[in-house]
Amino acid sequence: MRFGVVVFPGSNCDDDCYDVVRDVVGEEVDFIWHKERRVEGFDCLILPGGFSYGDYLRTGAIARFSPVMKAIGSFARRGGLVIGICNGFQILLESNLLPGAMMKNRSLRFICKFANIRVENNLTPFTSLCQIGQVLRIPIAHIDGRYYADDEIMRGLKENNQIIFRYCSEDGELSQESNPNGSKDFIAGISNRSGNVLGLMPHPERASESILSSEDGRVVFESVVSTVKRSPRRSLRNDCPPSEEIS
Amino acid sequence: MKEPGKITPDLVKAHGLTEEEYEKIKDTLGREPNFTELGIFSVMWSEHCSYKSSKPLLRLFPTSGKNILIKAGEENAGVVDIGDGLCVVMKMESHNHPSAVEPFQGASTGVGGILRDIFTMGARPIALLDSLRFGPLDNGRNRYLLSSVVGGIAAYGNCMGIPTVGGEICFDETYEGNPLVNVMCVGVARRNSLVRARATGARNPVFYVGADTGRDGLGGASFASRELTEELDKDRPAVQIGDPFKEKLLLEACLELLNTGAVVGMQDMGAAGLTCSTSETASRGHSGMRVDLSLVPRREEGMIPYEVMLSESQERMLVIVTRGKEREARRVFDKWDLHAVPIGEVTGDEYLTVLDDAGGVAQVPARFLTEGAPVYTREERKPEYLRKIKDVSISTIPEPQDYDGVLKVLVASPSICSKRWVYEQYDHMVRTDTVLRPGADAALIRIKGTQKAIALSCDGNGRYCFLDPYEGGKIAVAEAARNVVCVGAEPIAITNCLNFGNPTKPHVFWQFRRCVEGMADACRILNTPVTGGNVSFYNENPKGAIDPTPVVGMLGLVEKMSFSCTPWFKREGDLIVLLGECTEEIGGSEYLGLIHGLKMGPIPRVDLEKERAVQNTCLELIRARLVSSSHDCSEGGLAVALAECCMSDSGMGSGAVVELEASPEILKIRMDALLFGETQSRILVSCRPRNLPRIERLARQNKVACWRLGVVRGNRLTVRRIKRRVLDVSLEELEENWGKGLSGGDD
Amino acid sequence: MTQRTRRRRDERTHDTERLFRAKVYISLKKGLVDPQGSTIKEALESLGYGNLTRVRFGKYIELGLRAKGRGAAEEKLKEMCGKLLVNPVIEKYSYHIEEGSVR
């Protein structure tokens, strides 16, 4: 299968995602330049972390208007798999491909450290190899990672089982201490309604090799691979249900 | 700004040039310089750019070695061969004065500058380290400086996607009003794609790339070459705002440009901006250069040539392109949305010629600007204070009653405590190569595509150097090397940043000489040549010069990444072993400072041969996988080192039970000196009991003292001497104290 | 590139275009936690400014723009806010426009 890693000006985890997919997961991968107007031949797109456009104005706000985002929007609406990691998540929020918004961390400081997240839904293509309640140890690195959504959005997220990861303690308990940035309802990752678009703040690509002291993140990529390989070209088929977004 | 009609002696003086310097300029030019030329000389001959006070002494450093590809001074940074066709480019720079005035932006732009130095050589930056010094945290301004400086470094480095993997931080009254902000950058390049900062090939076009030029940072080089006085207001325009986003584009564009084969040379516009980059590249290439200022993109109206030449606007660089390949170069700049314009060309006449709409505005021999600055042998005198503070005897110092309390105070002190508050604000994992994250003795960074890894550490101790600059200089190198050894790497080269007071003060210059001599001796014996560095003089506050503070950035190499070591005890039942000797050395210690309020005494001596033996032994032990952990004893001495080994950075720690009843010599040492004295050349390791005989044998072979201290056990740190309990603290208490030390920065 | 520049210049010389100065004030929607605001409030209180009822932190954007008239300028400004400058999920804004060039 083939992954595409989108490169925005200011992306800085693009190489990391590329390396993990190619060298650790062992799948094909290409970079996609933000000025591209078409994205074709990919099973899964990754919007990597970094500081697209310096995170100026608001994180993700400017990248959202990159030419490639139109194509990514229709790729997603056709059911294509999209993962937004950190800044990629923020861009997906700004693009209304995912609901809600990101705000400054409660501490107002950048936080880089390992966090524990709990798998809340394993029926998505990104978590199909996980157990519900499984705790993954994956680093975070952001200053704008406090997820916010109003009550209506929150209701929707819960009803549709769109909360995919929550910050938790080592043992899987939810507590404010283990919520590193103050995210609403401990949210670390969500999907869209149809479950083909994932946004998460932690960096699975940084925790995919034992030498980096955790391999827990690899399961996200491997779940995608296993999903796609079970139903080839799933992501590119046109008969996937179009997603209705809350915007 | 308006051009003055005439060059008066006052104007010359205001430009920081002496009468003799001015005469030399007139002699060489054969005429009076005009105003623009005066400005050009003032920055190029400033201390910051010309090294006119430090040059003769920097020659004392050993600069060659089997791994050195490009020696210090030849280019913007030295280059170290690490095999496999790869090399490491590294450098450290200070941004002390800008950070004192505007800490966030000052520190930010400091990171920006050092990164450009590395990537303009064709190397991809892979790591940053920061060495910071502030006044005590009980002062609000210092807390503000700390949080702003750390925030500024984080903002720039994180945005660029270069992990900040280590550093050091220390608080002392001497830095009140004159904080030190040194940043080190390490890059990796293929040997055959290094770029020189030289302009060669007459008629090759010279491109200006990056941000537009404004009046910001005008004369920053001369700003750094002056004392920070009370009248800061005047210097405000010297502050700049960093744009890490633009720099990220510059970085990617530069590295991509290399693949086009269109680049002859590159240099970043750092200190002294356009002036420095044009004259240095021309001079290094034995060429001349002609630039037309009317082509320089500007941000502000009405700038005169003087201002354009002296501006230190950030995120700009000069690229010399092969004639005929302009199109390839442009394609890359366009791709990254960067403004790039040809502003002139390389010439064969060895002159820097500056034109404007109106015609010529400056013409100066390029080499005269870069090499012509007079070199001074400054007056030096051994300072008076040394006589007074040296002769203290330990017997006049009361022995503490409560050792537990002392240990808790020490581990909670901001200079010793956990630096998590700092490094968690830095993205230290981006690039997915950080094998050992901050918190260990050194960071360990793997090099993808090879089996290699490099280890990095930053060290220096101003208090030691104040009390004994020669020994202090030695210790800075020795400790940095020891730190990389502790993670399993072989020290191979250093870069440095030398932070001192006003060099025209004889005692400051004496300190400078002695520090350099000490560092040089240590580098020679430990086999770590100096690849370059930076000198920052004029670090003064109203009370006088700061403590002499050389900072060493050490590069270590692991050839085959199958082993590495961390400081933390791993396993119940492991034995704790000390490599190296204990002696009664208490002078200059954190203990004396914190508990007794004393900054005096003879500091610990390093016997460099012994140091080398200890380091080699430790390295052999790690390579043979005989030890489970290793950690050097530094600030706070043996007790603090033990405590640090107990407090694992990632979750559960392990306690230790230590019996100090070895030899009669040790029994002679006073308890506080034994626990908290900072005797050098000591490394604390732990091992499985069955490995002990081999460890002892190896140590004996290397003539290194090896002392079995105790065992990893329980959840307290307990130290006994002859059955008497001298220390007994729970891990919880240790961790609580150790973790809270920097929370004062949360202001 | 040059073409675009030329076009822009043409627009500028269009006799009916006038210069406007706009200011946009963006703040967090009511009810949203504003850690920056509360941190500032605490800091001010610790400096002795006890009589604060609240502090909210937001963004301030100054724009200089050309438009045929005040109405057109306002129209454009609102569009820019809606599209880019403001995130309606968390932010609200107000603005102020006046004729004249920016110093």
Next chain:
Amino acid sequence: MTQRTRRRRDERTHDTERLFRAKVYISLKKGLVDPQGSTIKEALESLGYGNLTRVRFGKYIELGLRAKGRGAAEEKLKEMCGKLLVNPVIEKYSYHIEEGSVR
């Protein structure tokens, strides 16, 4: 602590204290690069808003405060700006005060 709190409360209930609403607009000093402003400008331009002469990015702080009168409120506000809200090395500010409570 309790003493101080009591004193503060006393001040508040002082019959002459009134509520003011202040807005502070902070922007970078002239001559300094404004990376955020220029990046926003470019983004707006690429969205088709070609007729911008400039964009500057700054901060907007809303405060609610109590003071004996307008003059006193203004005095206090300026002090707070000087001491904390504004970084005089790189920023300048203006403000607006009106009487009334903050919604």
